[in-house]
Amino acid sequence: MLQRLPLSELKTGQSGTIVQLIGKPKLLQDFMTHGIRVGLKIKIQKSVQNEGFIHINLGTTKVSVDQSVAKYIIVSINPSKSEDKEDFSQWTIDPKDI
8 A cells, every 4th residue: 555755754765756846936946946846756775863964856857855844755665575565474374164
């Protein structure tokens, strides 16, 4: 299941698609100027809280986003491979049920 989160909450290595940009016209224009737009697939290259920036890949372009504005970029994240698989290890089948 896809989950929608602000870019500021994503961790290094997570990827997804930008589904919403929130803000006043000036901020939205700044996003567009830097190539950040709805529908774009992104990957978090590096997210370090005390550094103040989130480094993302926008296709072949690398962009650094200030964490104070990253909360206005809403991303639909792709589930990790481990979340995508169902765990059947705890299932037991009684032969009488077959």
